[in-house]
Amino acid sequence: MPDPSEKDGELHFTAEVEVRPEIELPELSGLAVTVDAASVTDEDVAERLDALRERFGTLVGVDRPAKDGDFVVLDLKAEIDGDEIDSVSGVSYQIGSGTMLDGLDEALVGLSAGETTTFRSPLAGGEHEGKDSDITVTATQVKERDLPEADDDFAQLASEFDTLDELKDDLREQVKGIKTQNQVVAARDLLLEAILENLEVPVPQGVVEAEVHRHLESEGRLEDDAHRTEVTEETQKALRNQIVLDTLAEQLEVQVAQEELLEYLVQSSRQYGMDPNEFVQTIDQNGQIPAMVGEVARSKALAVALRRVEVKDSEGNVVDLSDLIGSDEADADAADADALADSAAASAVADAASEAASDAADETADKA
Known part of the structure; x- marks a missing residue:
């Protein structure tokens, strides 16, 4: 270190930093993935049609014991050691949805309006979250969904089509589109798994520790060793995937177009419920644009890589995903x-x- 009183001289120092490890990816031409077939059955169309009918259905009261799929208006009371912890009244719940307490579906099946039963279940929230409690449930009303008849009149009511056959044809195309999109998602995941299968990816430990600490600190769970182990495993996996995808993007010379970045930013703004312009300004001010470019590049790298591997469905047919993953041209x-x-x-x-x-x-x- 030079004398601070002198105007000349040089400061010499040694810095040790963690860098992304060098890895050698397998040849893409030697990889193959198999996804589920995108064939559409009559049952798929019927399921889609029933879901549409449910949107236009009405709930009507029934004088019988409740069964799976019914809607029940209920009162709930939770007790621990005889002390009432919480209670709610007039809640509408569909049996089988599994959106409330464990054991509630089983308790409601067979219960008629005006009847009460009890069961034991851990609480799902509040200061007593996770503690077992005695739950008393009373069904005040039992309702079933009354669906409109599937005919030409319904097709005209629920869509722009004049006949039920036309509506079914459109629903068939919708199901096919969804299954094709699912093929792309599955193919991307399976390709990443295939690349990682026989690949050793050393993960910079300092980066992992810093991210785990940040995560646990944000949750106020720095002393939770079991949760630390879980977060560490998730962080190592995420970082390992990121290293592979960054390397893949470089090898494939992936370039992120302005339109692709803009589309990603708009989609991200919707996830956060923010105005797109405000979202872009926020991440720009926080210096996160390069990180967004990196995310787009990783996603695009997998899409480009999919063009270089063989993708087949479970029936042995070659799957053409070019409409959804683009082309080199x-x-x-x-x-x-x-x-x-x-x-x-x-x-x-x-x-x-x-x-x-x-x-x-x-x-x-x-x-x-």
């Missing part, structure tokens, strides 16, 4: 469009600068 066109946009922007800036310089010169000449 489309990526090239997008890159060219971005280059043109950047060139146009640069040209506009140059023109503006030239015009300003010309005005300044004219102003100087006038003064002279």
